[in-house]
Amino acid sequence: NQTTTRQARFFSNQSIQQRLPVLICILLLITILTFGWMSYRRVRSSAIEAGEIRLRSLSNQLSNMFAQQAQALVASSRAAASREPLKKFLLSNGRDSTDEVRKIIQSLKRDSTWVYAEIVNKQDEVMLADSSSRTAAPISFQQLRSEGKIDTNRVGKIYRSGDSMYYPIVTAILNGKDISGYLIRWRLMHATKDAINRFTLLLGDSVTLYVGNMDGSLWSDLATPVSFIPAGIDGPREPFAYNRNNGEYFAAVAPVNNTQWLIMTEMSANRITGTAASFLKTAIITGFALLLVGVLLTWLLSRSITTPLKKLNSAAASIAGGDFSKKVSVEGKDEIGQLAVSFNTMVDEIYRSQKDLESKVRERTAQLETSNAELESFSYSVSHDLRAPLRAINGYSIILKEDYAEKLDPEANRVINAIISNATMMGKLIDDLISFSKINKRETHYHTVDMKLMAERCYQELQQGQQSAKVNIEIDDLPSCYGDGSLLKQVWLNLISNAIKYSAKKETPYIRIGYQKEAERVIYFVQDNGVGFEMKYVNKLFGVFQRLHKYEDFEGTGIGLALAKRILKKQGGEIWANAEIGIGAVFYFSLPVHNGKADIK
Secondary structure, X not given: OHHHHHHHXXXXXXXXXXXXXXXXXXXXXHHHHHHHHHHHHHHHHHHHHHHHHHHXXXXXXXXXXXXXXXXXXXXXXXXXXXXXXXXHHHHOOOOOOHHHHHHHHHHHOOOOOEEEEEEEEOOOOEEEEOOOOOOOOOOOHHHHHHOOOOOOOOEOOOEEEOOEEEEEEEEEEEEOOEEEEEEEEEEEOOOOHHHHXXXXXXXXXXXXXXXXXXXXXXXXXXXXXXXXXXXXXXXXXXXXXXXXXXXXXXXXXXXEOOEOEEEEEEEEHHHHHHHHHHHHHHHHXXXXXXXXXXXXXXXXXXXXXXXXXXXXXXXXXXXXXXXXOOOOOOOOOOHHHHHHHHHHHHHHXXXXXXXXXXHHHHHHHHHHHHHHHHHHHHHHHXXXXXXXXXXXXXXXXXXXXXXXXXXXXXXXXXXXXXXXXXXXHHHHHHHHHHHHHHOOOOOOOOEEEOHHHHHHHHHHHHHOOOOOOOOEEEEOOOOOEEEOHHHHHHHHHHHHHHHHHHHOOOOOOEEEEEEEEOXXXXXXXXXXXXXXXXXXXXXXXXXXXXXXOOOOOOOOOOOHHHHHHHHHHHOOOEEEEEEEOOOEEEEEEEEEOOOOOOOOO
C-alpha cells in the first residue's frame, strides 16, 4: 500500500505535459491489448469450431466406410453359415460332411489377415478348427460368451494377443429357427501401407485416426495398441478437448455400425489454432507501432495546451496573493483563449463581489446580534415573568387545599389537585423548554468520558427515593468516548428514566445497557421490557412535546428525547429507536470516534 501511495504521489506531482502522454499511452495500450485479445479469441474460437466440424465430418465418413466393410464381412459369414454341409456336420455331431466343411473354412480365409476359424456346437464345444493355422484364437468361445450375449449381427470387439490385435465375427448356424452352433472367424487388425495412404489422403497429415472398443477396453491406431486415449469414452459424443504429453488435442468420436467399435479422429490444438496465434502476433506488432505514433502526437499536443495553462496558473497565483490587477494574456480563439477571457472577467467580478460581501457580512452580523439579544430577552421573560404568576397559582392552590380541604366537597378537592398538578407540569415544561433552547448556545467541553461509570451513577441517582419495585438492570463493560460529559449525562438520564418508567408496570422490570462497535463510531443502547410502542409513530418520538402515551398512564413533558437528539447532534452523533407493543423498546445513540481518542475496548 505504501508503494502504491508513493507511486500515485509521484504521478500526481508530474506536469500535464508529462502525464498526458503517459495517460494516452496507457489508454492506447489497454485498447490495443483488449482489441487484440478479443480478436484473437474470436479467431481462435472460429478456428476451433472449424476444426471440430472437420473432425466430426471425418469421424462420420470413416465410421460409414468401416461400417460398410463390416457389413460385407458379416454378410459373407452368414452366407457361409447357411450352407447345408455345416448344418449336416453339426446335426451328425461331426460325423457327416467333414471334408466339405473343411473346404468351406479354407475358402473363408481369403488372405493372410484371416488367421483362424472354428465351428462350435450349441454346447460351446469346438467341433472343427482350422488345422492349417499357425495362430490360435486369442480367446475361447466360452470367454466370448462370458462377456455377454453373443451378437451374430456385428463384428466383435478387438482383442490383443502379444503384439498383434484380432477381432472375431461370430455367425449362428441355424436349423430352421433353432441354433445348431456357431461359425467363428478371427481376423488380424493390421493396416497396410495402401490403406494408410488412403486414410492420409482422406484425413490430411494433421489428423490421426484411432479405432477402439465401445467399452474402452482397447484402442489402436490400426497398427499397434495405444494407451493414451481419454478415459471414459464409451460412446459417441460432441467434439472435445483433452491433454496428454503436455499437449492439448481436439477429437471427435463416432460409432461404427455393425461393430462394437468407435472411430476417433484427433488433431493437435496447435495445428487448429495456429492461424489465431499468427494473427495475435501481427496484431501486437501493429498495435505497438500505433502506440508509439499516438504517444508522439500526444506529446506534441500537450505542449500546445500546457503553455497557455502555465500563464493562467501564474495569474491565479498573483490573484491568490491579493493582486487583482493581474491579467492573463493568451492569444487564440480556441477553448483556452476563451478560458483566458472568462478568467479575466471572473477576476473583475470577484473583486466587486468581495467588496459587496464585506458590506453584507457587517450588516448580517449586526442583525444576528440583535436577534440573539431578542432571544435572550424572550428567555428571560419566560424564565421570570411567566414563572412568577405560575408560582402564585401553585402556591395559592396548595394553601387552599391545606386550609380548606375539609370544608370543600370532593369535586372541589379534585379540581384543586388538578390545578396543582397542571401548574407543576407547566413549570417543568418551561424548565425543559428553556434547557432545550440553550443547548445550541452552550459551549461544549470535550474530554474522555467513562460511559459505564456514568450510566451506573445515572441509574443510582434515578433510583434514590423511588418506592417502586427493584429493577433488574444489566450494564455491559461500556467503552469510553470523547465528548461533553455533562451533556451526555443528560442523555443517559433521559433514556434510563424512560426505561424505568415504561417497564415499571411489568412484574419483573428488566433493563440492559450495552454497546456495538463499528469502524467510525460506537453505538450505545438502552433496552427495556416495558410497554413498547408502534413503530409507525417512531418519527414523532424525537419531536418537542411529542408523546405516544397518555399523561395519566405515564407522566412526562415530551421534551426529553428531543433534548437528547439535539445534544447528540451537537456532538456529531445520532439517536434512533426500535420497539414492539408489549415486548419493550431499544433506544440507540451513536458517537463518532475522534482521532482515536475514544477508548474502544
